Amino acid sequence: MNLFIDGLLWIFDPAHYGGTNGINTRTLEHLGISGAVLLIAIVIAVPLGYLIGHTGRGRGFIIALSGGVRALPTLGLIAVLGLSIGIGLDAPLIALVILAIPSVLAGAYSGFEAVDRRTIDAARAMGMTEWQIVRRVEIPLGLPLLIGGVRSAALQVIATATLADYIGGGGLGHYIFAGQQTGDYPQMLAGSILVVALALISEGLFGLLQRLVVPAGVSAGRPRNVRERSVRASAAVGS
Amino acid sequence: MLLDLAREPTSWSGISPLENVPYILGLLGTHLATALPPIVLSFLISLPLGWLANRYRWSRGALLTVVGILYAIPSVPLFVVLPVLIGTGLQDPINVVIALTLYGIALMVRSTADGLESVDPDIRQAATGMGFSSRGRFWRVELPLAGPVLIAGLRVVAVSTISLTTVGAVLGIKSLGRLFTEGIQRNIPTEIWTGILLTIVVALLFDVLIVLLGRVLLPWNRSSKPAISIMAPKLADA
Numbered sequence: 001m002n003l004f005i006d007g008l009l010w011i012f013d014p015a016h017y018g019g020t021n022g023i024n025t026r027t028l029e030h031l032g033i034s035g036a037v038l039l040i041a042i043v044i045a046v047p048l049g050y051l052i053g054h055t056g057r058g059r060g061f062i063i064a065l066s067g068g069v070r071a072l073p074t075l076g077l078i079a080v081l082g083l084s085i086g087i088g089l090d091a092p093l094i095a096l097v098i099l100a101i102p103s104v105l106a107g108a109y110s111g112f113e114a115v116d117r118r119t120i121d122a123a124r125a126m127g128m129t130e131w132q133i134v135r136r137v138e139i140p141l142g143l144p145l146l147i148g149g150v151r152s153a154a155l156q157v158i159a160t161a162t163l164a165d166y167i168g169g170g171g172l173g174h175y176i177f178a179g180q181q182t183g184d185y186p187q188m189l190a191g192s193i194l195v196v197a198l199a200l201i202s203e204g205l206f207g208l209l210q211r212l213v214v215p216a217g218v219s220a221g222r223p224r225n226v227r228e229r230s231v232r233a234s235a236a237v238g239s
Numbered sequence: 240m241l242l243d244l245a246r247e248p249t250s251w252s253g254i255s256p257l258e259n260v261p262y263i264l265g266l267l268g269t270h271l272a273t274a275l276p277p278i279v280l281s282f283l284i285s286l287p288l289g290w291l292a293n294r295y296r297w298s299r300g301a302l303l304t305v306v307g308i309l310y311a312i313p314s315v316p317l318f319v320v321l322p323v324l325i326g327t328g329l330q331d332p333i334n335v336v337i338a339l340t341l342y343g344i345a346l347m348v349r350s351t352a353d354g355l356e357s358v359d360p361d362i363r364q365a366a367t368g369m370g371f372s373s374r375g376r377f378w379r380v381e382l383p384l385a386g387p388v389l390i391a392g393l394r395v396v397a398v399s400t401i402s403l404t405t406v407g408a409v410l411g412i413k414s415l416g417r418l419f420t421e422g423i424q425r426n427i428p429t430e431i432w433t434g435i436l437l438t439i440v441v442a443l444l445f446d447v448l449i450v451l452l453g454r455v456l457l458p459w460n461r462s463s464k465p466a467i468s469i470m471a472p473k474l475a476d477a
Contacts, residue, residue: 003323070398071442073405076435079419083428159313166409167423176319180329180410189323192316203311 007189016190021174023194030171030198033164034157037093041100041153046146049105053112053142054134062109066102074099074160082167092164099160100153107149111142143213151206158199162191172198251421256433263418263433267441270414273332274339274404278397278445281343282389288344289351290377302348310345314338314406335407335414342403343396350392354385383457390453394446401442405434415441 010016016023052058074095081091115138123137165173175191178184247265252258292302321327321334358381366380367373382389408416418434421427 067398067446068439070395071402071439071446073402073416073419073435073438075405075408075416076419076431076438079423080428080431080435082423083426083431155311159315162313162315163406163409166420173315176315177409185323185329188319192319195313195316196320199311199313200308203307 003185003189006186007193010186010190011193023190026170026172026174027194027198030158030161030173030195033089033093033096033161033169033171034154037096037100037157037161038104038150038154040097041104041157042150044097045101045104046108049108049146049149050112050134050139052105053109054130054138056113059109059113062102062105066106069099069102072098075163075166078163078167087168089164089169091167092161092169096157096160096164100157103149103153103156104146105149107146107152108142110149111145112138114145115141140215141218143215144210147206147210147213151203151210154202154206155199158202159195162195251418251425251427251430254427254429256429259430259433263437266413266415266417267437269332270401270404270438270441273335273407273412273414274401276336277339277343277400278393280340281347281396281400282393284340284344285347285351286382288348289355292348292352293355299352303352306345306348309341312341314342314403315409317341318407318410318412330411332407332412335404335412339400339403343400346396346399347392350388350395351385354388354392355381357388358384386453386457390449390457394449397445397449398442401445402438405438 011023019025049062052062077095077098078092081094085091085094119141120133120137123133128136161171162173162176164171165177172191172194175194176188179187179189179191248259248262251262256263288302292299317338318334319329321337322329322331325334325337327333362384363376363381366376371380404414405416405419407414408420415434415438418430418437422430422434
């Protein structure tokens with residue numbers, strides 16, 4: 001346990017801030033990589049997911065993609081891209097985008113799919129155009145699930161961005177790999193603690209966001225039962 | 240052949256995977272020895288936890304919160320932190336086994352709880368009415384009926400675990416991931432590709448095996464398609 005204290009002391013040591021290898025710089029790098037990857041993944045996956053969700057065509061494609069990417073070892077992808085386009089940030093960036101796309105795609109798609117067909121029929125009967133149905137019914141109602149998809153993508157990306165530095169891409173993984181090379185366990189622990197902290201903060205923030213984007217009309221009508229009970233249970237005891 | 244395996248090579252030589260079959264098989268063996276215990280253990284441990292999560296209102300919230308946090312811990316940091324907690328060496332494969340078991344539990348407890356919840360309350364009552372004890376009802380009615388959801392969860396756990404086992408290689412822990420780290424250090428793309436393809440093939444093989452196992456164990460479910468959720472997350476790869 002003393003090692004943990006050493007790891008924490010390493011984080012709070014003022015000597016480890018500032019410069020290209022400072023904790024502030026590495027953290028920003030880590031967040032920068034993760035943010036850029038998420039943004040690219042969102043730009044690619046959200047329109048595609050919405051298209052599949054709205055038309056209902058291509059569900060099999062999403063299932064195959066998410067299954068395939070689950071089996072794909074990201075480290076291998078980073079390694080093979082690193083060899084073909086050189087070490088640095090490009091290879092991890094591409095690999096992480098590939099990793100992030102299925103979650104965002106599934107979130108966008110299932111957000112649309114989860115909308116009750118009767119709600120869409122009602123919108124159409126009210127005279128909404130297809131475009132209005134997408135913008136004013138499907139997108140708002142599907143937003144919590146989309147954010148859920150972005151949330152799991154963010155978690156994966158922040159976690160896996162640790163590997164970026166394995167081929168010189170920077171980020172907080174640097175402390176883990178540099179620490180291992182020099183036998184500096186406190187430095188490795190410091191890097192690990194920082195990555196874990198980022199991951200948990202991201203989970204917390206996205207969890208909060210997920211609640212905030214539920215449209216007011218939906219949360220008002222949401223059933224509160226956690227465990228479904230048989231109606232006969234109450235019938236039998238007569239209450 | 241046996242002699243070859245006994246003198247297992249310690250590194251890749253040349254370019255073609257065909258020249259390296261004993262080496263690859265050695266890594267594959269270690270990979271499976273590391274990946275299979277977490278798959279089985281997380282399934283077994285999740286049964287009582289999933290039951291508990293589904294039993295009381297408070298336990299569901301508490302357990303799902305805990306497994307949610309567990310799931311959010313990135314793997315490379317966990318591989319670094321675990322040795323300090325349990326007193327193993329940094330490159331001990333047991334770290335990977337424990338970490339992957341924890342991730343498996345994080346995914347599987349939710350599946351188990353969801354599966355048990357999906358059992359029609361009327362069926363539960365009918366079973367009680369027929370004289371099942373609560374233990375007998377769990378093993379002979381609720382668990383079999385929750386089977387398809389459990390199988391779907393187990394597929395996700397198996398595929399993720401087999402893929403994630405490779406990550407330990409960045410810290411020097413032996414697995415198929417060695418083909419990635421060695422391939423990039425020595426600039427051998429065929430070695431990396433061999434690792435990628437083999438990992439995917441093994442993962443998909445286990446996926447198919449679990450589906451078949453489900454068909455054998457749950458024959459009444461054969462007609463309906465296995466429901467695998469597309470929202471089921473991929474385990475974070477680091």
